[in-house]
Amino acid sequence: MLGDPRTVRVTGDLTAAMYRRPEDVDAEEHPERYRDRPVAEAYCWSNLTSGNGSRALWLLLLPFMVVNLAHWMRPAARGRTRAVRFYGVLVRVLALSLTVLLTAAACEVALDLVAWQCAGVAACSDRRSWLGFLSAEQGGWWSQPGRRLALAAALPTALVTLLWYLSNRTWSAYESQRPFLGTDSRGDARGGPDELPGQDGVPDVTPSGDDTPEPKIPTRGDTPDSVPAARPALGRPGFWYGRRLVARLRAAHTAAGLLTVAVFVQRAAADYDVTHSGPGPVLLGRLLSLALALCALLVLAVVCGRGRSERRLDHRLDRAVITFLPSAAVVLLAVSLVHAAWSRPGWISSGVLVAGADTFRALTAGQGVLVVALAAVALSLHRGAPDARTALYGLGGPAIAMLACALGGVMTGGLAQRVADWLDGPGTPGMGAGSAIGGPPVLLSWQASVLPVLLLALLVPVGVLLVRTARLARLTEPVVAAEYAPEYRGRTPERGRTRQIARVRATARLTDEAAWIIGCLSGATLLLGAAALAGSWATGQVPGLAMDGTGPFLESAAEAAQSTGSWMVGFGFILFVASGRRAYRDASARRTIGILWDVGTYWPRAAHPFAPPCYAERAVPDLASRMSAWTARTGGRLVISGHSQGSVLAASAVWQLPAATRRRIALLTYGSPAERLYGRWFPAYFGPTALRGLRGSVHCWRNLWRATDPIGGPVRIDEGAGRPGVDHGPLKDPLVHGRTAELPLPEPILGHSDYQADPVFARERAALLAELGPVLPRQGGDGAGHPSAEGQGSSGRSSG
Numbered sequence: 001m002l003g004d005p006r007t008v009r010v011t012g013d014l015t016a017a018m019y020r021r022p023e024d025v026d027a028e029e030h031p032e033r034y035r036d037r038p039v040a041e042a043y044c045w046s047n048l049t050s051g052n053g054s055r056a057l058w059l060l061l062l063p064f065m066v067v068n069l070a071h072w073m074r075p076a077a078r079g080r081t082r083a084v085r086f087y088g089v090l091v092r093v094l095a096l097s098l099t100v101l102l103t104a105a106a107c108e109v110a111l112d113l114v115a116w117q118c119a120g121v122a123a124c125s126d127r128r129s130w131l132g133f134l135s136a137e138q139g140g141w142w143s144q145p146g147r148r149l150a151l152a153a154a155l156p157t158a159l160v161t162l163l164w165y166l167s168n169r170t171w172s173a174y175e176s177q178r179p180f181l182g183t184d185s186r187g188d189a190r191g192g193p194d195e196l197p198g199q200d201g202v203p204d205v206t207p208s209g210d211d212t213p214e215p216k217i218p219t220r221g222d223t224p225d226s227v228p229a230a231r232p233a234l235g236r237p238g239f240w241y242g243r244r245l246v247a248r249l250r251a252a253h254t255a256a257g258l259l260t261v262a263v264f265v266q267r268a269a270a271d272y273d274v275t276h277s278g279p280g281p282v283l284l285g286r287l288l289s290l291a292l293a294l295c296a297l298l299v300l301a302v303v304c305g306r307g308r309s310e311r312r313l314d315h316r317l318d319r320a321v322i323t324f325l326p327s328a329a330v331v332l333l334a335v336s337l338v339h340a341a342w343s344r345p346g347w348i349s350s351g352v353l354v355a356g357a358d359t360f361r362a363l364t365a366g367q368g369v370l371v372v373a374l375a376a377v378a379l380s381l382h383r384g385a386p387d388a389r390t391a392l393y394g395l396g397g398p399a400i401a402m403l404a405c406a407l408g409g410v411m412t413g414g415l416a417q418r419v420a421d422w423l424d425g426p427g428t429p430g431m432g433a434g435s436a437i438g439g440p441p442v443l444l445s446w447q448a449s450v451l452p453v454l455l456l457a458l459l460v461p462v463g464v465l466l467v468r469t470a471r472l473a474r475l476t477e478p479v480v481a482a483e484y485a486p487e488y489r490g491r492t493p494e495r496g497r498t499r500q501i502a503r504v505r506a507t508a509r510l511t512d513e514a515a516w517i518i519g520c521l522s523g524a525t526l527l528l529g530a531a532a533l534a535g536s537w538a539t540g541q542v543p544g545l546a547m548d549g550t551g552p553f554l555e556s557a558a559e560a561a562q563s564t565g566s567w568m569v570g571f572g573f574i575l576f577v578a579s580g581r582r583a584y585r586d587a588s589a590r591r592t593i594g595i596l597w598d599v600g601t602y603w604p605r606a607a608h609p610f611a612p613p614c615y616a617e618r619a620v621p622d623l624a625s626r627m628s629a630w631t632a633r634t635g636g637r638l639v640i641s642g643h644s645q646g647s648v649l650a651a652s653a654v655w656q657l658p659a660a661t662r663r664r665i666a667l668l669t670y671g672s673p674a675e676r677l678y679g680r681w682f683p684a685y686f687g688p689t690a691l692r693g694l695r696g697s698v699h700c701w702r703n704l705w706r707a708t709d710p711i712g713g714p715v716r717i718d719e720g721a722g723r724p725g726v727d728h729g730p731l732k733d734p735l736v737h738g739r740t741a742e743l744p745l746p747e748p749i750l751g752h753s754d755y756q757a758d759p760v761f762a763r764e765r766a767a768l769l770a771e772l773g774p775v776l777p778r779q780g781g782d783g784a785g786h787p788s789a790e791g792q793g794s795s796g797r798s799s800g
Helices: 053-072 081-118 129-134 145-152 154-173 243-276 279-304 319-341 354-384 396-424 442-488 495-508 510-539 552-585 587-600 616-634 645-655 674-681 688-697 759-775
Strands: 008-012 017-020 039-044 637-643 665-670 700-706 727-731 789-793
Touching (some): 053 587, 081 129, 081 243, 081 396, 145 319, 354 510, 495 510, 616 637, 637 645, 665 759
Parallel strands (some): 039 789, 637 665, 700 727
16 A cells, blocks of 8 residues: 555554554654655554454354344334334344354254264264263263263353353453544543544434434535534444443353253253153252243343443443353353253163254244344335335345354254264164164254255346346447547457456446345245245154155155255355365465455444454544544644545544544545445445435545446445536546557456556545645644645555
């Protein structure tokens, strides 16, 4: 960004910092040098998303990150406080079900497949020497089923503990750091919990449905100073400080995971006691079940609560909740383990654990109901304030939530299927004859079987999309040829080059069509998941056995779907593990994963505390604090320039600034997904109202975009007649169509990269600085009335 291999860190640490060229470090002390040129300063935040090898573990948290995105994808709403809050409650409960699902998968592997099934059958345990001390044939102290379950519970308990540790560790690095409080006119730090940048008395835009009156939005004929700047939710003082909420959710999800392990262990012991023990053990088991149920209800109540305030810096902690819930779950788990390990000499394990089958069935049904309810609420919100640009008519959040559940199902089902196949050796679990163990719950086999059907169904919309893209490319060729015709001075432009440019432009449009593919995928997943649940519930057998007697075609189709689906979910799980292992060792692969995290971890962890941490809770206050402190200290003007995700961070930081600081700032964005991705998928936070308010809050704004860019696009703000528009584009890409005397080699098609190499970038930056100049008081500088100047780059090298 700085165009110099020698850079100097001026503020920040090794995780995220501001850098300058060596000759610009003392620019504020020599303003006479910078009368005609800006001081370039770059903010690098790459280590917040890629960092060290431990970030590879974040791949296993992908379903949690996706469901957290669904929380922020709700449609914009006005005066719908209850509906908005109900939407948030549904997403948080859905996120809780994913934690239970992951824990249940670990319980299924360790408790059911290994400790209950394999260790209880000589045909399986004899092939695994490491299971010898657990084998029922050995008759040792650990051979009783309850004691085997108690010992195996260490694995899922360790998994929950690891998730708690990762969340707590990232909390210490992100949410525990209070944002900078800003400065006063003398450059001194301000005090007070509510005096964050942005607390300037301007009422909030209320996409969350609160009752605060909405400010006027700039319209045609308005000047930036004639209306109050609209402040959306992202500009609230407490938006980027989620310490309290994450702590509450972390306690609740940790308790839910531990309770899931306790239920698996306690249910098996209680079922045995009902038929083989006296009234004393039965009463103890029922009391323990009641205690587990009450603790689970308390967890649900904590998850449904709002948890924090965004209108002020909420630095409180609900210590009673975050201490009591995990502690109570640990105590109940310990009691359940002791209860199950109590001597029961006649107890023999057979079949599969009932708790496993019931848990997966209840989770699948519950997730389907929650997604449908979420879709109903989202559709209602969208109809109240419709916007044609909103993805899937407001159903983007429910669609993404459904994909999060599907990802969780593939990961958990793939793990259970592969472990079962490995333990059973040459047999096929669940297929009866030749199988040493019963295998995972029948529902997991049904879910795996519908996966090939799902992929076949997707061939239709994908094929339609490819045909439309090819047709668009052909229609674009004459447009491209006409655009570059002056370069050839009457000669016909090279057709192959024209076709290449047209194909790149048409392919870039796929981003706008992706919503319908996601909608089709989510809808088909919901329907096929319901069919799998119904089939497993009605037959109680895996598809290969359930279709016996229905005819040769259906029998062979069911067996093929079951075997192919089992292989595919297993391959999916292995792919996750292999990707994580490669990313742990290879920094370049880690940066590739960082690209995915750029969008996924921009949003705070408002739904799932075990999702990867929100880097914007560090980056946005960093940028806002730097801009506020620099302008207050120097009285200078500032252009904040952001590329791609950096443009989103720049907008978020500007929203956090005091009104006086925003009037000294110009915004230059390029390759920005602010409207194309964020405005469509997160309309409550980046919709038309918010973007128009952003335009009204800064002195001036230019947005550069290309037709070949698959990510960036226009922000679609109408400035009115006689005023320069925000959008400048589409920029010519490539700059030259063919070979010229000045450029004898073919120029590359840049797409999303190297906007700063385009001459338009330098011209627009200079125009913004010139537009800022006349309206600013001549203060600071060299004593002759000349202000200092700074151009600040906000787009971090997030992934190289």
